[in-house]
Amino acid sequence: MPLIDLFHALGDTTRLRIMHLLRAMELAVGEIAQVVGQSQPRVSRHIRILVEAGLVEKRKEGNWVFLALSRDASLSPLFALFDSVETSDSEALWQAADLARLAAVRNDRARAADEYFAEHAEEWDAIRSLHVSEREVEAAMYSALGEAPVGHLLDIGTGTGRMIELFGPDAQLVTAIDRSPEMLRLARAKLPGDAADKYRLLIGDFNALPVGDAAADTVILHQVLHYAQAPETVIAEAARVLTHEGRLLIADFAPHEREDLRIRDQHARLGFSSAQMQGWFAAAGLDLISEDTLPGGELTVKIWLGRRHMAQVVPIESSALKASALKGRTA
Known part of the structure; x- marks a missing residue:
């Protein structure tokens, strides 16, 4: 993949937010849309660009689509930049906020599962x-x-x-x-x-x-x-x-x-x-x-x-x- 295409794919705030989230774990498209606060069609367009650039892999499971960072070894140095480049104060804030919202989404689902288990334990x-x-x-x-x-x-x-x-x-x-x-x-x-x-x-x-x-x-x-x-x-x-x-x-x-x-x-x-x-x-x-x-x-x-x-x-x-x-x- 040409470097210009890779950096073009990363040259958007929403797509950078998606990349940071996927560094934490594999996520469904709907989960990402909830975290970044955008409609699912809009998030899907951003994801398509990342997938076409080879940065993200997607996997269909039932009606859901799950996303993960590419496993292409040649991209490892690029992904390492996320750790080696110092983030600005504003970037650090939205990264922390996104991870907090992700935790909230996951906690809501965990509570729903706990309620289900309690209701059906017998x-x-x-x-x-x-x-x-x-x-x-x-x-x-x-x-x-x-x-x-x-x-x-x-x-x-x-x-x-x-x-x-x-x-x-x-x-x-x-x-x-x-x-x-x-x-x-x-x-x-x-x-x-x-x-x-x-x-x-x-x-x-x-x-x-x-x-x-x-x-x-x-x-x-x-x-x-x-x-x-x-x-x-x-x-x-x-x-x-x-x-x-x-x-x-x-x-x-x-x-x-x-x-x-x-x-x-x-x-x-x-x-x-x-x-x-x-x-x-x-x-x-x-x-x-x-x-x-x-x-x-x-x-x-x-x-x-x-x-x-x-x-x-x-x-x-x-x-x-x-x-x-x-x-x-x-x-």
Whole structure:
């Protein structure tokens, strides 16, 4: 891309504001329009210029379009200028104001999700079962983890506690985290009475886990990541708390077009591709060592298993679905 085209694309205040926002995280077009206070068609025109210049990449997901900075390595020196060039007082003010408005937009959505979880806590397991057979999902997750020790299990977004009920007996220590007190109340009811000191249930956010570095041997995200507005941040946080060669197990949807789940059920993302997951794992210092696919009509569930700092990367292969591996726990 000629330099004159790059600098022409950057030679507008709104487009510079968009670039600064995208340096913070991947965003939907509507989110950017809210933050910069302009109509979506007008913002879309600015985005088209940035995309044509190769500075921004866009990805369609259902009815939404998500934007991210270009991954072209040749643009790294240009993006580094945003940090190396000193901003004026006025620029610093609008950058701070934009990030504050972005945080407000995200907080509004988080509150809506919290209200949804509180309202539907009692029926949460039934809601999940509408999408795909949980028995198959649980069997695939159990098979993916195999016979290796679970160690300290961290269940992020535990919901009603099904994952700690399933994998807790094999763990030495269990920490379960959720933003909803109602969910934790239901999860606590499932704890075995003779091993309560083995389990810790904490209120916390998956973007900033209340867990120290390298504290967990096995981290699970079961049907949680699609609620994340920045999934890469959640994966990076999960990787942070993993021990050397600790494992991250994710069960979530493959890409789909069920826009109603975004509106009705507060899903922030309509599934994930293997390419997305592999990129996020790599950025977080994880090797993607296995994945499995469980078709289920309109919605397909994927199981991804990653490991931190493996000495040797194991080729990705689909794990066998063995219901017998559950040892009767899903009966």
